[in-house]
Amino acid sequence: MKRLSLLLGALFMSGAAHAIDLGGMLQNLDVNKVLQTGQKLSAATQEMPVNEEIGLGRDLAARILGTVPPHPDPAVQSYVNQVGRWLTLHTERPDLPWHFAVAGTDAVGAFATPGGSVIITAGLLRLMRDENELAGVLAHEISHVVQKHHVVAIMKRARAQLATEVAAEMASQVVAKNPLVTQALLGAGMNLYGSGLDQGDEYAADRAGMVIAARAGYDPLALIYLLTTLDSIGAGEPRTQLMFATHPPTRSRIDALGAVADQLGAYKGSLQNPQRFAQIQESLLK
Amino acid sequence: MKLAVLLLGASLAGPVVAADELPIDRGATIRPAQVLDFPDRSGRLLGTLPPGAPVDIYERQRLWLRIKPPAGQAAPAGWVQLTDLRLGFTAPPPATANAPVPAPAPAPTGGAFSAFSRSVSGLLAGFQSRQSGYASGSNATIGIRGLTSGELNASQPNYQALAEIERYAVMPAQAQMFANAGGLMPQRIMYVTAPPMAVPQPPIGGPR
Known part of the structure; x- marks a missing residue:
């Protein structure tokens, strides 16, 4: 056998x-x-080589963009890439081919795919008060990539999906060259975006995201403020259903981050230029 | 006794909200919220707001907000904890609260509100439809499209869109210039560990 x-x-x-x-x-x-x-x-190693992680992430990002296409405004896309890339320079994986996209949908959500693709929706961007809150969301997604939450979860799911000794071995091997395994990984990946990571991964990304935002000079508490806004909308609306279904209860995240905030001391960030976020948001509202 | 506390708060200490001061945000309490005279647990108790009480917000200090109940409400102005509030607009109380649903306050006018506030209370959510939505059920949000797990599972890859997006990727040097223009000063900060009580267990029967 x-x-x-x-x-x-x-x-x-x-x-x-x-x-x-x-x-x-x-x-x-x-x-x-x-x-x-x-x-x-x-x-061979049990870990997915970084070039294959990037390839898998691109395939998944292309599928997410196949569902929610990019927002057409180049200024919006450029701006979010500047904020996001600056944040990544304060992580342990600054050399990934990071890129950021705003999807043109009213749905409220954000996605990270392995290897450094981050997609947030225009619906979420519109709910933010300032660049600090944008940094909070992007840093949360960046943390998922840095800590390889999706890669690990996808490999685990793909192994279960293939469900044979052969395939289990393959899923842990050099994966990108094998069409069957690639299909299993992509299927497991898209499934993951519909059902969500483990809640522990989400709390971990909240905590790490706060720190990464603070390292980059942003107010680490901004994510908490954004979460209170999301809590106001609640899960009863179509635009927020997927986000709430795939994340821990918002109030639990707020309370958990409130406890973490004490560890970060009194740092408030140093953002001096609120106008540039306001301009981007105005262009989204047109 | 309650009255005495209220009068004490109003007459002695406590943050003053000037008559012409415009709110920067608004929200509603999600549980009984203590109002203090100082943004710290050591502050003096001025009173307690019931769940579902609408508040106008005038100032932020870390996770504390200087609030004032809307005109006509017999409750103190002062500092409340962010974790006792929902922000963005006046929302109904959680379903577990027995308090009556407050009517949403009218959208404020004036320059103190950001595009965010306008987007929440106006353009995006459709504040008018939200008002009627709370009164008449969920029909008001039918026009706002969501995103479903079924759509994600059935999606076809769009590599053209991906290529378009990848063109906007910026180099570290550009990001550095962007940060400089925004006054963003890097800090050396260690990752934090989860406090023992920081990761609550999901509710029984909740999603996942």
């Missing part, structure tokens, strides 16, 4: 670029080559 799993695992690796046709591939099998490859695979 172990041998078979290695064999099939290697098969997936060297499989055709698109359709998976196990029967056809088995006919042309070079058993020795497959066994060698399987041994290499077993020795």
Whole structure:
């Protein structure tokens, strides 16, 4: 069985670029080559290499943008990229190909995909008071990427989804080159955006996001203020349903962050230029 | 006794809200909220607002807000904790509260309100429709489209949109200039650990 799993695992690796046709591939099998490859695979790291993390994240971001297309205003997109990129320079992963997008939808939400894609909705941007609150949300999403919350959750789900020893092994191996595993990862990924990360990951991103925002010179308490606004809207509206369904109860997040705020002392941030956020928001309201 | 506390608060200490001062925000209490004369737990108690009480907000200090109940409400002005409030507009109290639903206050006019306030009380949420929504049910929000897990699962990739978005990515040097223009000063701050009580357990039967 172990041998078979290695064999099939290697098969997936060297499989055709698109359709998976196990029967056809088995006919042309070079058993020795497959066994060698399987041994290499077993020795490979359990972690997803960063280039594959980036590739998976791009595929997922393309799917999210396939659902909620980008807002058409270049000034809005540029502005959010400036805020977001500045924040990333205060993390442990400043060298990822970070990019940020505003999706043109009234729905309220934000998404991070592995490798450094962050998407927030215009509906959420409109609810913010200032650049500090934008930084709070972006830093929360950035924290998910830095701590690889989605990568870990997706690998776990993909293993469960494939549900065979072969596939389980594959999902933990060099994944991007294998169409079947790639499909499983993408499916698990999109499923994850609809159902949400573990609540512990969300609280962790709240805490780390506050610190990253403060490191970048923003008011770390701004995220708490934004959460009180979201709490005012509540989960009864279509635009907030997905966000509330995929996150811990807003009041619990507010109370948890209130306790964390004490650890951050009296730092209030140093933002001097409120006009630039107001201008962006005005252009969203047009 | 209550009256005495109120009178004491009004006559002696306590933050003064000038008659012509414009609010920067508004909100409503979500639970009984103590009103203090100073933005700290050591402040003197001026009174307590019931759940669902609408308040106008004039100043922020960390997680404390200087508030005044709208005209005609016999309650003290002073400082309340952010965690006792919902912000953005006057919202109904939580379903667990037995207090009557307050009517939403009219949107204020005047320059003190930001685009945020206008967006919340006006353009985005549609303050008028929100008012009628609270009165007549959820029909008022039908026009506002949401996003569903089903849509995400069924989505087709849009690599053209992704490429378009990736063009806006900025280099670290540009981000540094942006930060300088905003007066943003980097700080050295360690990550914080979760306080023991900071991660509450999800409610039984709640989502996930």
